[in-house]
Amino acid sequence: MDTLIARAVTDLKNARNAVALTGAGISIESGIPPFRGKGGLWERFDPMEIAHIDAFVADPELVWRVLVKELKEVIDRALPNDGHKGLERLGRMGILKTVITQNVDGLHQAAGSTDVIEFHGTFAWQRCTECETRVPTRDVDASVLPPRCSCGGILRPDAVLFGEMIPPEALWRSQEVAARCDVMLVIGTSAVVQPAASMPIIARQSGARVIEINPEPTPLTGAVSSYLIRGGAGEVMNRIMAALEHPG
Numbered sequence: 001m002d003t004l005i006a007r008a009v010t011d012l013k014n015a016r017n018a019v020a021l022t023g024a025g026i027s028i029e030s031g032i033p034p035f036r037g038k039g040g041l042w043e044r045f046d047p048m049e050i051a052h053i054d055a056f057v058a059d060p061e062l063v064w065r066v067l068v069k070e071l072k073e074v075i076d077r078a079l080p081n082d083g084h085k086g087l088e089r090l091g092r093m094g095i096l097k098t099v100i101t102q103n104v105d106g107l108h109q110a111a112g113s114t115d116v117i118e119f120h121g122t123f124a125w126q127r128c129t130e131c132e133t134r135v136p137t138r139d140v141d142a143s144v145l146p147p148r149c150s151c152g153g154i155l156r157p158d159a160v161l162f163g164e165m166i167p168p169e170a171l172w173r174s175q176e177v178a179a180r181c182d183v184m185l186v187i188g189t190s191a192v193v194q195p196a197a198s199m200p201i202i203a204r205q206s207g208a209r210v211i212e213i214n215p216e217p218t219p220l221t222g223a224v225s226s227y228l229i230r231g232g233a234g235e236v237m238n239r240i241m242a243a244l245e246h247p248g
């Protein structure tokens with residue numbers, strides 16, 4: 001791992017325009033469960049039954065009871081970890097320009113990262129299915145489900161459910177920053193959900209180095225990514241940042 005950390009440090013030192021793509025793995029150390037793998041949400045629930053737009057339309061109370069309430073409780077308590085903080089420090093050093101995140105937990109912004117593209121929307125807000133008014137999730141009274149807007153419409157997360165489109169501006173901007181970057185850090189994503197998983201492919205095809213940080217290989221490993229640093233996001237980012245901030 002030491003050699004790969006040194007390689008990442010060199011690549012980041014030489015970078016003029018680094019970008020990160022993050023997934024649920026970066027927030028595991030903050031206590032938020034991932035979707036896939038051990039302890040993942042999709043091990044306990046069928047995403048088509050509780051995270052698909054058709055499921056929400058058919059039975060919003062069930063989706064709120066199972067998915068939304070569960071997420072609200074963990075996200076309300078979660079704080080950024082060393083992975084999020086490391087990316088914020090890389091941004092402050094002027095190396096990292098943008099974070100594209102598939103996460104809806106708001107932890108990159110809580111860590112202080114300024115340019116964050118929320119590819120799958122956000123859980124920090126709910127929006128009315130009738131009048132489109134947005135309400136901060138922390139102000140939503142979830143004692144009666146599904147919660148309703150003052151207009152009487154049902155509230156839903158301002159996040160992308162299965163079967164829905166990526167917010168067009170998030171997609172368009174992500175494609176643009178992926179095509180322009182010279183280094184892409186791909187942290188904590190299984191890289192199986194499209195179109196997010198195409199961003200590293202766009203970066204690689206445009207000549208960028210793609211550095212994966214993940215305890216496990218992914219479909220990108222050995223095919224799209226230049227190399228994989230196997231480990232948790234917090235530990236690996238701490239080691240990279242220590243070498244960048246205190247060289248020698």
Ligand code: OAD
Pocket residue numbers: 022023024025026028029034035036037040047051102103120160161162187188189190191192193213214215216218231232233234
């Ligand atoms: P996944 O749950 O699919 O993948 C989590 C990844 O994090 C796996 O590759 C793990 O090996 C890795 N991992 C585990 N522990 C880690 C650690 N400490 N540090 C770094 N990585 C670690 O999550 P995503 O790839 O984000 O979509 O999932 C993509 C999308 O699928 C989500 O945005 C969500 C879901 O369905 C929607 O809700 C639309």
